[in-house]
Amino acid sequence: xxxxxxxxxxxxxxxxxxxxxxxxxxxxxxxxxxxxxxxxxxxxxxxxxxxxxxxxxxxxxxxxxxxxxxxxxxxxxxxxxxxxxxxxxxxxxxxxxxxxxxxxxxxxxxxxxxxxxxxxxxxxxxxxxxxxxxxxxxxxxxxxxxxxxxxxxxxxxxxxxxxxxxxxxxxxxxxxxxxxxxxxxxxxxxxxxxxxxxxxxxxxxxxxxxxxxxxxxxxxxx
Amino acid sequence: xxxxxxxxxxxxxxxxxxxxxxxxxxxxxxxxxxxxxxxxxxxxxxxxxxxxxxxxxxxxxxxxxxxxxxxxxxxxxxxxxxxxxxxxxxxxxxxxxxxxxxxxxxxxxxxxxxxxxxxxxxxxxxxxxxxxxxxxxxxxxxxxxxxxxxxxxxxxxxxxxxxxxxxxxxxxxxxxxxxxxxxxxxxxxxxxxxxxxxxxxxxxxxxxxxxxxxxxxxxxxx
Numbered sequence: 001x002x003x004x005x006x007x008x009x010x011x012x013x014x015x016x017x018x019x020x021x022x023x024x025x026x027x028x029x030x031x032x033x034x035x036x037x038x039x040x041x042x043x044x045x046x047x048x049x050x051x052x053x054x055x056x057x058x059x060x061x062x063x064x065x066x067x068x069x070x071x072x073x074x075x076x077x078x079x080x081x082x083x084x085x086x087x088x089x090x091x092x093x094x095x096x097x098x099x100x101x102x103x104x105x106x107x108x109x110x111x112x113x114x115x116x117x118x119x120x121x122x123x124x125x126x127x128x129x130x131x132x133x134x135x136x137x138x139x140x141x142x143x144x145x146x147x148x149x150x151x152x153x154x155x156x157x158x159x160x161x162x163x164x165x166x167x168x169x170x171x172x173x174x175x176x177x178x179x180x181x182x183x184x185x186x187x188x189x190x191x192x193x194x195x196x197x198x199x200x201x202x203x204x205x206x207x208x209x210x211x212x213x214x215x216x217x218x219x220x221x222x
Numbered sequence: 223x224x225x226x227x228x229x230x231x232x233x234x235x236x237x238x239x240x241x242x243x244x245x246x247x248x249x250x251x252x253x254x255x256x257x258x259x260x261x262x263x264x265x266x267x268x269x270x271x272x273x274x275x276x277x278x279x280x281x282x283x284x285x286x287x288x289x290x291x292x293x294x295x296x297x298x299x300x301x302x303x304x305x306x307x308x309x310x311x312x313x314x315x316x317x318x319x320x321x322x323x324x325x326x327x328x329x330x331x332x333x334x335x336x337x338x339x340x341x342x343x344x345x346x347x348x349x350x351x352x353x354x355x356x357x358x359x360x361x362x363x364x365x366x367x368x369x370x371x372x373x374x375x376x377x378x379x380x381x382x383x384x385x386x387x388x389x390x391x392x393x394x395x396x397x398x399x400x401x402x403x404x405x406x407x408x409x410x411x412x413x414x415x416x417x418x419x420x421x422x423x424x425x426x427x428x429x430x431x432x433x434x435x436x437x438x439x440x441x442x443x444x
Contacts, residue, residue: 072372147294
């Protein structure tokens with residue numbers, strides 16, 4: 001067991017060095033970079049399609065799509081008319097900073113203002129791998145259940161924004177918002193929590209306001 | 223990248239050796255061992271609670287619960303009155319064969335006939351880690367979407383039984399059974415696919431029949 005932990009720490013240490021390099025590159029290019037994470041099927045691609053639709057007339061956006069296999073999400077996103085690069089991890093349960101760097105080289109970085117990274121659908125691995133991003137967004141969908149922050153604490157403790165998605169399905173589930181909010185705030189007092197639905201579009205105005213506030217915040221610090 | 227692959231193969235190789243030892247132990251104790259895998263929130267614990275309820279008067283069952291953190295699933299299962307051991311992986315996205323071995327030592331193996339392992343909620347990692355089990359059961363819930371087998375092929379290609387869960391929610395989703403069946407059969411021609419709901423209990427009779435057939439099949443070969 002000890003050996004395995006050492007190997008993992010070594011790999012994570014190398015990733016941190018790559019992530020710092022990414023951060024420098026993104027700052028140099030004046031890019032706002034957002035890492036979007038969730039379980040499989042929480043609604044990341046649908047959420048990103050709507051987010052891009054609302055932002056693309058005001059910002060120049062590029063997307064890095066991470067999946068174990070296939071390019072179906074990249075194809076869905078590319079229908080919004082913005083540049084997309086697909087990364088297939090070939091088995092790995094997360095993107096790492098060096099994969100993101102290689103993918104970013106295929107985007108027209110000098111022309112972009114926002115890069116969105118859709119991570120591999122997974123509530124465990126992506127939480128450990130810094131990509132050099134400005135914002136970590138985590139989606140949790142109502143059908144997954146309100147116990148997920150207790151069971152996967154690292155993902156929820158490292159999120160900047162938590163989006164509770166598919167809230168149009170609330171009548172069909174026993175999902176306790178007060179309880180989940182209490183648990184998440186215990187792990188992560190500063191997290192912003194927004195309830196959303198890609199069917200009714202509830203929550204999107206609040207999300208876009210929050211995102212623009214964060215984008216401007218990064219610019220202000222420069 | 224080459225270095226990382228080598229490390230991973232080395233760790234997986236050690237796991238295979240532990241899995242073979244587990245298999246020997248389980249055969250010696252005449253145990254049927256089932257590894258249950260899915261995304262977070264696909265309904266594994268609810269499914270297992272109902273399965274145990276239907277089997278516990280005929281078989282002596284023990285459960286190994288795998289989670290990154292918390293013991294809430296173990297507490298839910300223990301309300302069925304059967305012995306449960308919780309394994310917290312402390313960050314790892316899957317159980318491995320040595321974790322299962324250590325957990326099994328805390329169960330009364332000589333008195334049991336079935337051991338159910340509820341793996342960490344994850345569609346990527348658990349697929350790679352053999353535990354020495356007799357049966358791999360994968361759950362995919364309707365709200366996750368019908369594109370998951372294309373995006374996470376290893377999990378679906380290694381399943382013995384695929385349970386499509388939460389089918390009571392079908393009216394709210396665009397979920398194509400024919401398409402998913404075609405994709406899964408392309409990856410895995412011999413997989414048994416059953417549609418289920420823990421609300422209406424549709425599919426449970428078929429699942430219990432299938433499971434008992436498998437349990438008896440293992441006994442016959444001895």
